Amino acid sequence: MKEEIYFSDEKAQKFAERIREKNPLFICVIGNTETAKIPGISAAGANPEITDFTPPADVELLFYGRCRCIDGVPITPDGIPTPALITMSALELAEIPKRTVVGGLNVYPKAPYVELGGLPGRSIQTGNAVDKVEEVLENAKTFGKSISSTVDYLVIGESIAGGTTTALGVMTAMGIDAGGKVSSSMSSNPHDLKMRVVEEGMENAGITPGELKNDPIRAVSCLGDPMIPAFAGLVIGAAEEIPVLLAGGTQMGGVLSMVRAMNPDVLKNTAIGTTRWIISDEQADLQGIVKQIGDIPIIAANLDFSKSEHDGLRAYEREVVKEGVGAGGITIAAMLKCEEITIKDIVDKVEENYGKLTDF
């Protein structure tokens, strides 16, 4: 097993031991932000206008094995398929239950979901990106606390196009140096564009970097997205009681910044679960972000699509997409839940599912 999972340190290994053979619940938090429609920002959709459909389509894939609000599956402009394929395969193999939580959407999934009263986000260029942050956070805390008594631990992932840019916005407003460190779904990471968008937003909000260090509600309201307060609230509500694996890449920096500012104590019950593609991403620096926030261990699944028969999956080895929909974290959770499940089993299941979904 060891070579199949990367641990940042001994603390990461200890976290894995705590959740080994335990029963998790997977929650996918979804949202939309107009930030995704700025040309060149997001590849989480075949074109910017369709990025609104990616999060609902992702969770439909998890629940029904096929998308309902779009044909096929979400793809990048180059045709690379959504990491939700990995998530659905791992959930299926390990029989892990799942929920969808909505932060704020333009397009709703044709599947059951938990509503927290949020609204879709505006572009962070406005400096006034998200409404009802406090209400969503409170509702998410209530839901997270309530759900914590029914499962051993939570794995929380997200799907929101444009999410690394909004994470950069929140982190910058809260004094985390994340410029040049957030990942991208594209093979060439548009760091300069992202930072220009964040700077425009800060100017319109009338704030300077680090000014909102102790005001996470305002940081997210000005420069975040509606996924963040929902995700952060779930973590705060649940991690007082049970371990929480934050399943994602550099977007987790925005979530964790909010969690730390509201309730730093719960961080000791958290870890980040992600993919090898994020750890080896030379155009980003997850560990450089996380160490500024706290001593939070990182665990990564050594997913490998290099031998895939599908071009769309082999592309993951060329540093596209990399992570999303909790793919890395749920792969780890599947292997820890069932000792007999290997990375190869999950990769084979992804091959099979992708084959079925693209077999016309």
Place this chain on the structure above:
Amino acid sequence: MKEEIYFSDEKAQKFAERIREKNPLFICVIGNTETAKIPGISAAGANPEITDFTPPADVELLFYGRCRCIDGVPITPDGIPTPALITMSALELAEIPKRTVVGGLNVYPKAPYVELGGLPGRSIQTGNAVDKVEEVLENAKTFGKSISSTVDYLVIGESIAGGTTTALGVMTAMGIDAGGKVSSSMSSNPHDLKMRVVEEGMENAGITPGELKNDPIRAVSCLGDPMIPAFAGLVIGAAEEIPVLLAGGTQMGGVLSMVRAMNPDVLKNTAIGTTRWIISDEQADLQGIVKQIGDIPIIAANLDFSKSEHDGLRAYEREVVKEGVGAGGITIAAMLKCEEITIKDIVDKVEENYGKLTDF
């Protein structure tokens, strides 16, 4: 314990043994129907127009110990308080987790809830009462199935004003003789008015009693309310895997009629959990309804407010309100979960909670 719980038969006792000391999840399914606004139909609100607020206020009480969308707590026109007081007290004492599921609402709770894509219902007088029944049913089945792997069993209750009239509508359309048998939140049960409303709806829908015996989707679409397909879908999705206690009175007849028509096999994993006030209601006949649907055991909590210091609670002994928000079923579940909890403990906690909420 025995004298504290009524069992319809040996099967009911066996059901109780299966769930004893197990960990349930309580789900409250809420909805609105314009049927509640027909004068004289519902006492679930101080006046007909305010009945839309009763279901969201009920679940706010469960989640926060106070209502948010209204001042005080929901009351009848005579000032008798909501049975959600019983539910909140039992949930609190036995530390039972809870969820809200929305069937279709005009007024949403200021609390997290699961959305299934439903809409509020029109009056059944129209003969065209509920939209999207099939979608809500499917989403509820998916959610029920998914949640069944995380808990030992489900207790499902409801809050919808006007719900006994819509239950009468669905049962009549599906060939269950329920006329004069459904309960009422009022002390004098308006059976004739309810049947006239149902007959008007059937005429406008162009159907005769029993004609929709095998078409539950159409029966609910014509003469039901949006709570019913959500509740029935949860039962169908969950009861394939785990026991489900349907926590309610004669409204359960509408839900069970739909469940039987869709998937009769799951009925063997169900029981009705209600209050003594329903069992001893001489103006209604729960057992006369249920025996037409199937061999479904009935369990009732011997709640007794006769010694309460509050007029509003003593009124329950005069056959008002009687049941709702899963009060009877969750009282049973609380006592079965924790052997040390007695009916007196729950009644005392209701006294205490009601005192706090009305202490001006």
